[in-house]
Amino acid sequence: MKPLSQFSRAEARAIRAVLTDIDDTVTTEGTLTASAYAALEQLHRAGLLVIPVTGRPAGWCDHIARMWPVDAVVGENGAFYFRYDRQQKKMHQHFWASREERIRNRARLDLIEKEVLGTVPGTALASDQDYRVADLAIDFCEDVPALPESEVDRIVAVFERAGAQAKVSSIHVNGWFGDYNKLSMAKTLLADVFGIDWETAKKSVVFAGDSPNDEPMFAAFPLSVGVANVHAFAHRLTNKPAYITDGHSGEGFAELARMVLDARE
Structure with missing residues (x-):
């Protein structure tokens, strides 16, 4: 991981879209700071596409798409994207799986929930679970005392034994049935809504994140x-980010935004 100071000014000037994780990337210790929110707003006002790509639930993503300075949001680790048309006052929703598939998958996830909560002490459902449409989020440190990494691995193993995907974020283990992830839905959104094909995206889109998902x-x-806090998960990452900020969490995101905006001046 190279320091952000080595990011080419020419590459920064070519950036058309900023995709970003939310928890511990834009937020700091669970809080959306003024500086991080301002960075989102400044990028959006400068004409860049701003798209959160998060593990957070559909209920949150409806709010984010409507009220944050963003162009769309990918949620539940790629289960859907939401895009709010402010002129028409209409929410556009695109899901990876049909409603019928999501209902069937929920029944399977309910069984995993019972097994995890019954066999891994100290776990709890994520407090935002009621607002989810496609995945199961197990809290291992957001609203419960932090569990050791070995217990996080036990949670992942329960999902995988049942044939589900499981990804570790900075706060939750998220699991789901389906062949999608953050990347597959982000590529779908960029191509179908904004006309950015993959070859173009590789040169004009920057992504910011912090954890294994x-x-x-x-x-x-x-x-x-x-x-900078991605260092805490570096041992779990086979593929690390190309660059790393000096600042942690929201401060690091604001650092990235300044770099992008400065290159456009």
């Missing part, structure tokens, strides 16, 4: 950036 994005985007 961002790894598909780190692996795919040549212009990928980890905020």
